[in-house]
Amino acid sequence: MDVSRLVELNAAYARAIDNEKFEEWPDFFLDPCLYKVTTADNVAQGFEAGVIYADSRGMLRDRVSSLRIANIYERQRYRHIVGLPVVLDEKDGTAETETPFLIVRIMRDGRMEVFATGCYRDKVRMDAANTPRFAERIVVCDGGRFDTLVAIPF
Amino acid sequence: MDVSRLVELNAAYARAIDNEKFEEWPDFFLDPCLYKVTTADNVAQGFEAGVIYADSRGMLRDRVSSLRIANIYERQRYRHIVGLPVVLDEKDGTAETETPFLIVRIMRDGRMEVFATGCYRDKVRMDAANTPRFAERIVVCDGGRFDTLVAIPF
Amino acid sequence: MDVSRLVELNAAYARAIDNEKFEEWPDFFLDPCLYKVTTADNVAQGFEAGVIYADSRGMLRDRVSSLRIANIYERQRYRHIVGLPVVLDEKDGTAETETPFLIVRIMRDGRMEVFATGCYRDKVRMDAANTPRFAERIVVCDGGRFDTLVAIPF
Numbered sequence: 054m055d056v057s058r059l060v061e062l063n064a065a066y067a068r069a070i071d072n073e074k075f076e077e078w079p080d081f082f083l084d085p086c087l088y089k090v091t092t093a094d095n096v097a098q099g100f101e102a103g104v105i106y107a108d109s110r111g112m113l114r115d116r117v118s119s120l121r122i123a124n125i126y127e128r129q130r131y132r133h134i135v136g137l138p139v140v141l142d143e144k145d146g147t148a149e150t151e152t153p154f155l156i157v158r159i160m161r162d163g164r165m166e167v168f169a170t171g172c173y174r175d176k177v178r179m180d181a182a183n184t185p186r187f188a189e190r191i192v193v194c195d196g197g198r199f200d201t202l203v204a205i206p207f
Numbered sequence: 208m209d210v211s212r213l214v215e216l217n218a219a220y221a222r223a224i225d226n227e228k229f230e231e232w233p234d235f236f237l238d239p240c241l242y243k244v245t246t247a248d249n250v251a252q253g254f255e256a257g258v259i260y261a262d263s264r265g266m267l268r269d270r271v272s273s274l275r276i277a278n279i280y281e282r283q284r285y286r287h288i289v290g291l292p293v294v295l296d297e298k299d300g301t302a303e304t305e306t307p308f309l310i311v312r313i314m315r316d317g318r319m320e321v322f323a324t325g326c327y328r329d330k331v332r333m334d335a336a337n338t339p340r341f342a343e344r345i346v347v348c349d350g351g352r353f354d355t356l357v358a359i360p361f
Numbered sequence: 362m363d364v365s366r367l368v369e370l371n372a373a374y375a376r377a378i379d380n381e382k383f384e385e386w387p388d389f390f391l392d393p394c395l396y397k398v399t400t401a402d403n404v405a406q407g408f409e410a411g412v413i414y415a416d417s418r419g420m421l422r423d424r425v426s427s428l429r430i431a432n433i434y435e436r437q438r439y440r441h442i443v444g445l446p447v448v449l450d451e452k453d454g455t456a457e458t459e460t461p462f463l464i465v466r467i468m469r470d471g472r473m474e475v476f477a478t479g480c481y482r483d484k485v486r487m488d489a490a491n492t493p494r495f496a497e498r499i500v501v502c503d504g505g506r507f508d509t510l511v512a513i514p515f
Binding site for chain 3: 056136137139151153154155170171
């Protein structure tokens with residue numbers, strides 16, 4: 054897979070979230086899929102379970118719906134800065150990649166803080182319309198102090 | 208427009224500012240142009256006015272001159288980390304793009320803080336010499352606590 | 362040199378360090394090489410000496426070994442976000458480039474802070490197997506409050 058397609062996918066994904074177009078988020082995945090948020094510590098200790106988990110677009114959509122309800126009183130914004138994908142492997146049309154990210158949280162009063170850093174471990178495949186989508190996106194956070202109930206998509 | 212030209216333009220722009228070659232900054236724009244710094248809140252509320260505004264290279268140059276004077280006593284440095292451009296549209300030789308950014312401020316004593324995050328909303332066109340330049344650069348900051356009088360170019 | 366090769370090199374370099382595969386780090390350099398960590402202030406004042414210095418893979422390997430010993434009690438993680446390379450010059454097969462970076466430090470308790478920002482000033486050449494490697498990597502940090510004895514590779 055051409056790296057520029059991976060870059061394009063990552064840039065569009067981050068833009069959708071930062072522009073708070075959460076409803077577009079499930080469409081970046083194939084259906085079924087695997088979306089998991091976990092921590093580097095969990096991964097190092099061999100824990101399979103993540104703190105957030107979904108395996109279909111439907112589950113991703115449910116997550117967005119609850120987020121919309123929970124977030125009524127929240128006013129922070131987020132900004133993703135996504136690094137460059139490293140392609141680790143490619144076979145049978147699936148590219149396995151790792152891409153670092155940094156998320157800044159912007160509070161209502163203008164304060165900003167590094168909210169999360171980590172790396173996306175992805176499996177990307179073309180869909181029927183030749184658009185790259187995530188078969189898998191494992192979000193491995195370096196730290197872990199987020200509230201999983203109201204966390205925006207990573 | 209080839210995305211690699213957009214990437215190149217963004218990288219050179221950030222480098223000029225971070226290396227404090229402010230005098231090179233106006234040359235990244237066409238003349239006339241539109242340069243505006245505003246906030247996501249302003250944009251959401253439909254306010255057209257930005258907190259910083261220029262519509263010609265001359266105005267950009269004036270800004271740099273006042274900055275040089277005002278900054279005599281300032282000693283912070285800045286570092287831009289610019290993400291990947293998403294091309295939204297392209298017609299009549301003008302590419303419309305959105306590119307996220309993060310700016311870190313480095314104090315004299317070595318302290319560092321996230322100074323601004325946001326996204327560049329650009330219109331890019333080739334000039335007569337086939338070099339890409341900004342016809343428009345709207346800098347939409349996620350937060351807004353900067354002093355517009357002495358702010359470096361974003 | 363194709364910019365995509367430079368991007369690839371930078372992405373793989375950052376990944377090796379953030380995944381704590383420090384033993385792979387010397388292989389990103391030619392042998393002999395020049396690796397130096399310095400500060401923007403030092404460079405501005407014309408000081409040639411850096412705070413960290415190595416001119417062969419052997420010296421880089423020594424550094425990794427001491428790091429492994431010193432770090433027994435350290436538990437922080439690091440995350441590099443590397444920007445896009447600006448190619449300044451290219452002759453006789455050597456590309457001279459500048460690439461901005463941001464490093465976040467993640468503490469054991471989940472706290473995160475901007476650890477360093479700066480820019481890589483590199484000379485990159487293909488090795489015998491046509492893989493791009495660093496003939497020189499001068500790491501120019503914007504600030505400077507790190508402990509050079511235990512600092513991970515930048």
